[in-house]
Amino acid sequence: MILQNGSKVWIQDKDLAWIGAEVIDSSSNRIVNLVTVSGKKVVASREDVLPRDVDEDEHGGVEDMIRLTYLNEPGVLYNLRRRYELNDIYTYTGSILIAVNPFTKIPHLYDTHMMEQYKGAPLGELSPHVFAVADASYRAMMNEGKSQSILVSGESGAGKTETTKLIMQYLTYVGGRASGDDRTVEQQVLEVSYS
Numbered sequence: 001m002i003l004q005n006g007s008k009v010w011i012q013d014k015d016l017a018w019i020g021a022e023v024i025d026s027s028s029n030r031i032v033n034l035v036t037v038s039g040k041k042v043v044a045s046r047e048d049v050l051p052r053d054v055d056e057d058e059h060g061g062v063e064d065m066i067r068l069t070y071l072n073e074p075g076v077l078y079n080l081r082r083r084y085e086l087n088d089i090y091t092y093t094g095s096i097l098i099a100v101n102p103f104t105k106i107p108h109l110y111d112t113h114m115m116e117q118y119k120g121a122p123l124g125e126l127s128p129h130v131f132a133v134a135d136a137s138y139r140a141m142m143n144e145g146k147s148q149s150i151l152v153s154g155e156s157g158a159g160k161t162e163t164t165k166l167i168m169q170y171l172t173y174v175g176g177r178a179s180g181d182d183r184t185v186e187q188q189v190l191e192v193s194y195s
Contacts, residue, residue, distance in 0.1 A: 010074035018074035
């Protein structure tokens with residue numbers, strides 16, 4: 001990475017993990033002098049500094065992290081935190097949906113109006129949402145006649161069960177019942193899952 005005076009960078013911080021900084025002296029081949037976003041002057045080894053997006057502070061994060069200039073650990077964490085602070089708990093990385101557990105109910109995110117918005121919308125056209133992923137999978141299954149899978153992964157307490165319930169709720173909404181079958185899509189999927 002080429003560092004020059006004024007370069008925006010990330011440096012490790014014992015309290016925050018990573019903190020934004022700006023290069024104020026890059027004349028040495030081994031170290032750089034920096035000023036953090038909190039105004040503290042620090043010295044760091046060139047190899048311990050990571051590049052930072054120039055315009056990251058001008059918005060509340062990006063919906064798809066593919067748009068980040070530098071897709072590095074501090075940039076990803078910062079983007080997720082910025083979105084989380086605005087109750088935007090979903091973020092894409094390409095076709096992968098990242099959800100940050102809000103540890104609280106955000107009811108308007110999962111009502112019928114929201115399901116109707118995502119019904120038939122191409123993935124990425126609307127804000128990131130679990131319904132967008134569920135709809136894309138459902139549409140691919142219906143249009144291509146092929147089985148689809150949605151992988152829900154995370155640590156204990158991350159919200160995997162709740163996310164799976166939301167996917168089932170959405171599939172029930174768009175799928176309804178097959179003609180001549182009294183079972184909902186949710187019931188049919190649950191029967192397959194437990195057989």
